[in-house]
Amino acid sequence: MPQYSDEKKHSLSKPYFGFLGPTKDAKTASAMQAHLVAMSGEFVGTFMFLFLAFCGHTMTVSQSPPGPNGANSASAVVYISLSYGFAVLVAIWTFYRISGGLFNPAVTLALMMTGNIPFVRGLLLFPVQILASMAAAGVVRGIIPGSIRGVQTTLAPSVSVAQGVFLEMFLTAFFIMSILMLAAEKSKDTFLAPIGIGLTLFICEIAGVFYTGASLNPARSFGPCVAGRNFQHYHWIYWIGPILGVIIAAGYYHFVKFFNYEEANEGQDSSGGDFQNGA
Incomplete structure (x- = not known):
């Protein structure tokens, strides 16, 4: 009987059971292939993020008694x-090794402005994030009870558009x-x-869900509006507000980088072994 090399054997331990052969060497992979893989990771990751979040949000809205004037109660804000x-x-x-784990056009814009991702990569990720948000909202609308409009970002009655x-x-x-x-600066x-970023989003949501819905992410606001076929007349604030926030954060980031922030508080990344006793 002829013997087959390991590369030709089909195995459950190999991608696609070995039928597609070995993957291309990373050194010879084209730039477009890298972009496509990153785009796939960004789509799946954004879908995962928003699908889980929309499901949790919908459950909270349907199970929690409303607060005064029909707004979310304090306990509902925490769960959301x-x-x-x-x-x-x-x-x-899960996905930062594939695409960087951005899942947000505002994050993508910030990384482009600070030179942390190439301009072309950012332009390719923008539509992927928007499509993934629409897909997540559409799937949630179709498979769980409750209106997808319940997860839309809306202003509280007492909050003006400018606020x-x-x-x-x-x-x-x-x-x-x-x-x-935490992530761009190594x-x-x-x-x-991911822990620090998740906790930051959590506390930002606590601060803003009651007042604006705490979008911080144009894709997060856009998807439910498409799935629910309902755009508020002030929907634009969930694009302009995050863009202005990106400009502020990127500006301060450039400021501290220009003045070598590492020298302002030396030794913060030391494990303690770099210093002599008594030094």
Whole structure:
């Protein structure tokens, strides 16, 4: 009987059971192939993040008694915030090796402005994130009871459009700054960045869900509007607010980088073995 080499044997341990052969060597892979793989990871990751978050949000809205004037109660705000914070944490930790785990046009814009991802990569990821948000909202609408309009980002009755823009701006700036310093800036604790980013989104949601819905992400707001066939007349604030927040965060990031922030508080990444006793 003829003997087959290991490369030709089909095995459950190989991708596609070995029928497609070995993957292309990373050194010879084309730039477009890398972009396509990143786009696939960004689509699946954004879908995972928003699907989990929308499901949790819908459950909370349907099970929690409304607060005064029909607004979300304090307990509902906590559950909604947990849904988004933990969903982005697990999605980033799962997909950051593939696409960087952005899942947000505002994050993509910030990384482009700070030179952390190529301009072409950013342009390719924008539509993928929007499509994934639409897909997540559409699937949630189709498979679980409750209206998808319940997860739309809306202003509280007492909040004006101008107030909504500025709250979205500041919350997005805080969120983006955490991403730039925890993930874009490499340090000994970068591998824990998904935890810090998830916690930042959680606390930003706590601060803003009651007032604006705490979007911080144009894709997060756009998808439910498409699935629910309902756009608020002030929907634009969930684009302009995050963009302004990106400009603020990117500007401060450039400021501290220009003045070598590492020298302002030396030794923060040291494990303690770099210093002599008594030094």
